Amino acid sequence: MSELQALDLSRTHVRGQRAINALDGVSLTVPPGAFVTVSGPSGSGKSTLLQLLGLLDTPTGGSVLLDGTDCASLSDDDRARIRRTLLGFVFQSFHLLAGLSAWENVALPRLLDGVPLRAVRPRARELLDEVGLADRADHTPHELSGGEQQRVAIARALVAEPRIVFADEPTGALDQTTSAGVIDLLLQVTVRRGRSLVLVTHDPAIAATAGATRLLLLDGRPVASPGVSA
């Protein structure tokens, strides 16, 4: 299983003459099977941290280590390969492809890996069954509710058997009841099966889910408080 480490991670954005520190000196370890929640107010750097950990962006300071390898030395293509094979993503806006059915959306990461759709189909349908959407496999995203779309996105995140799943405000576009179901589902298919889950949320209740290692960010820096790692 993979261990993910962030060492003194910083990300500075330059806007004209101004430098904005979106993240400033964050260190974090995500051991195999860990459940980490990252919370904080808007603009605190939660999503920036997730982008860096998920190899979607490169830090301006510090490093991200995956199984001890500094990811700064990886090429863009290598990072894409890791995202495709070791990591899974669940986005706030789902980002399902409109022209694809639910099962095809689930199969997408494997398709990007060059695997024919028909070879992935059984596994994609199995995953949809796991997230409770077996009967919606052939529906397109616009025929699904928000909660259903997010469950398809969760199944998609799992299809490549990732070791770490990143979820960026996965309940941000959902109502409270649906949100609880989605979080429960996420935990069930990740942490309870030995995968790591890094979950970004602005909801304190979700951040304080039992068993979670909590990281609270404020202005790009970790904040130490009871029950929160810093």
Add this chain to the structure above:
Amino acid sequence: MTGDRFRVLHLRRMRRNRLRTAAAVLGIAAGVALVTAMGSLVTSSAATARSTVSLLGGARYEVVVAATDSERAAAALRARPGVLAVGRYVEVPVLVDGTLGWLVATEDGGRPLATGEARALAAATGVRTGSSLPGAGVHTLTTASGDAVAVTVDGRADHHLAGRFGGLIVTADLATAQRLRGDGAPVTLLVHGDPDPADLAAAVGPAQIHRADDRVVQARNTMQLMFSSLAVLGAMGLVVGSFLVFNTMNMAVLDQRPEIASLRALGSDRRSIWRGVLAESAVVGGAGSLLGVALGTLAARGAVASVPDAFARTIGSPLRVAVTPTLLVATWMLGVATALAASVAPARRALRVEPIEALRPDTSPIGDGPVSVHPGPLTAGTLLVAVAGVAPASLLPPAAAMGAAFLGLLALIHGGGPLIVGVAGAIARRLGPPGELAASSLARAPRRVWATTASVTVAIAIVVTTNGLAANLRTTLRGDLDTARLSDLWIGSTTGDTIAVTGLPPSWTGELGAITGVRAVAGSTWVRARSGRHIVGVQGVLGDSGYPFSRLADDEARALMAAGTGAIVLRQYATTFNRRVGDLIDLPDAQPPLRLPIVAISDAVSPASGGMISISHDLLAAHYGVSAIARYEVQLEPDAEAGAVRADVERLVAGAGFPVHVASGQEFVDELGASADQVLGLVAMVLLVVIVCAGVAVLNTLLASVLERTGELAVLRAVGATRRQLVRAVACEAVAIGLTGGLLGSTAGSALHVVVVRRVRDLTNLHLDYRFSPATAAVAVGAGIAIAVVGGVVPARRVAKLDLLESLGA
């Protein structure tokens, strides 16, 4: 990229955006169709020539010798090393009951011939006809010697030959063919084997030896003389198509930005994204090109039919439509390459999409990116246009100069993007409140506006250039043809737009002169001769002919020509062979050899790639064995009754035994002008296709603009905008784009017109006059607006039908 990935990620999206995809496919299809149709002119002429070459049975050389010397020459040639066989060959136009056909005959020279056609021809007996001529029975056959004889046609020609020359072939055994043609004409000897041409020249003289394959080159030369400028314009049609592809792919990348970001986040590498965009465009280009070659193949028939007979006849036999696999593959690949090239910039944009965009909650596009001034292309464009305009023809070949001018225009369009977009926005803002709305929409998608306006600009520039060139050509040709009015009646076996190569009886010279009211009788006869890799027309002139070839020369030169002491040549001949007045020239294929000084150079239009030489008719009869007159001219006394003379002339020619056409001077000028009108018909076809392409480009852009702004338009409706106001805003966008394209295209087209006229003058050696037509420029601006308004109809209807609640939901 796997097939699955392409099918799922790209093909489905193309299907979802059917209209946009169809527009791009149509744009490429139209461009490729144009190039295919224009290319078919060259391949058809070459194929026709090749078809004739196949009748030569694999002979390596053609040797033209005097009939009286043919036995000696054949024996001398056979004795040369490398010569396997020498056979005689006859190829001559004839009228069969008034229909023009081609009489051919050959012999094997004692060895098996290399092609089935030649073997069939060598074995031919009696007189047989092709499928488009009268079949078995007794028919009147008229030859260049002017004899109209009753000939028994034994039936259809061998199946290898019946369809040749469009079915207008007449086959005969060699003895019959020679008898029908007239015994005095030079004889063509076919030399088989692989001899050294220098050896052959030692036997018969160098001027009489031609490579058999040269016929194909000559055919190409002849077609390229008149149609290379149209081919350049056809290729420009493809450029309009490429702007459509650019627009389509640019919009596709813009629409897909969130999707591309998601794919990147999910692990797709940049290379796959790049390949995906290019593969999509390759499919569009491939499908469009496929459709284009199909349409072009259909249009080829029309293009070939629009070749004036005078040009087709110089090749030697009727043009047959031939669209070769090489042409189809080449134009298909050109279409695909154009589509790929047009999508490189959008693909690069797709490459720059970062995966973190997927994490932004709202990734809907807010614009399609800025257009920048590119100083490099601006400078290069200005230089290219300037060089194309002023560089001497010796440094820059005419076709290359025209290509450079158009490339310069494209570079200027590329480099001056902000200017184009700025003008469109400024025009829109002057159109009132709906115009302000339109301007904001235009400002939001500058790349799309640039590409669309560029399409309209290029289309209008092509219209202005082509139309101006066509008008100048028409004026010049018509001006030349005015000399034909100097003769009051023209008499020939064909109308004026077809070269009369079959003869009228020589006795008519006296009989026409004896008619009351006739002051003088003139006439002309033509033969085709070959000089190196060019076809040269040789005109034998009797009296004071009104044909411009010799009539444009001064009186003194015409007198020298009539006396048989000089030749008048066309500028095309003088330029091709680098000759000046006073130079001595050896007349090609003359037997016995004939050397004359050039006494004048005439500026008339040449139908042959090597130009034309006018000599006295007596010399033509003596050295080319053609004593008949192909077309008589009658000049009347000042007080003669024209109607009565014409009636007498028609009575005389009615006894010819075959149809003879009589026309007044004006009627003959109009008939000659019909050739120019045929070419102008081809020009009109090119223009129509280009204009349709530009219209589709505007439709594509405006429709995308409407679809992209559905939500915004709904909000405007919700706060009180009427349907009519929204439709007006869309119309303002269309007018702003059309007017900008019209103005810029008209300006660019006028500049290109100057360059193209000069280069066509270099290419054809015509004394082509440039005349600016303000009316054409004004009409072009109007056409720009019309293109845009027509292209705006569908998007405006969409806006008018917008469902408020549904759109707000979207």
